[in-house]
Amino acid sequence: MTNQKISKGKRGPLSWLLFILVMVAALITFSALLFLIVHILWNGIPHIKPSLFAWEYNSENVSLMPALINTLLITIVTLIIAVPIGIGSAIYMVEYAKKGNKIVKVVRITAETLSGIPSIVYGLFGMLFFVTTLKFRLSLLSGALTLAIMILPLIMRTTEEALKSVPDSYREGSFGLGAGRVRTIFRIVLPAAVPGILSGVILAIGRIVGETAALMYTAGTVTEVVSGKGLSWLMDSGRTLAYHMYALSSEGFHTDEAYATAVVLLVIVMIINWVSNRIAKKIAKV
The missing domain is CATH 1.20.5 (Single alpha-helices involved in coiled-coils or other helix-helix interfaces)
Structure with missing residues (x-):
């Protein structure tokens, strides 16, 4: 021994x-x-100054505020579109579909294929389909729909793995107490899988915030905050923070401001990760 x-x-x-x-x-x-x-x-950090946060952009202050607001808006719209579809698809594949289901196999292969497509290809598709064919123009809506297609496979796969990680004893115990399938999924399984689902959403947010190529051809490059009554602002064009940083660095005249924008972008991503982790821990305790 x-x-x-x-x-x-x-x-x-x-x-x-x-x-x-x-x-x-x-x-x-x-x-x-x-x-x-x-x-x-x-x-x-040495180049962060108040003029970078002016409400209006011009060639003197190269303000990042319009791009920051546009980034937050397009992130929210994209998540509203992609998260319900991604989580719902994962719930069907794990909780409802039978083992060996051919549709599930096709969906998984398709999702894995979509995950490997370069973002520039998504941008060209969004330009041809959303901007040209559906006539959504260069707008926040075109950009959000394109990004939703990009992050959908990521949300689906992470949610699927999170649901699979929940022990079957949770489901069996719930069924044994007389709960139905829907109640078991939404009251037992999903809360237990929230940390894994949120990790996928965090990764998706990181990809949205850092995307440039796909939005260049769909959301446009206007340096103003999208505006309009009701939901008409969805049809306005506007650049995001990542593209704003790319534009400043490529022009060569505002490289220092581009680095300052990168700091702001880094801080935003860190705040999003921290808030998401806090939410996941609170939900897990409940």
């Missing part, structure tokens, strides 16, 4: 090699992330 314990505790050459490779990969990843954050903060 002692010899078995000792032999289990020893690591062979292959185990040590894999351990070293994993540690090196983790070190490289952490170093790259740390370098990017330090580089952005070092070059951006």
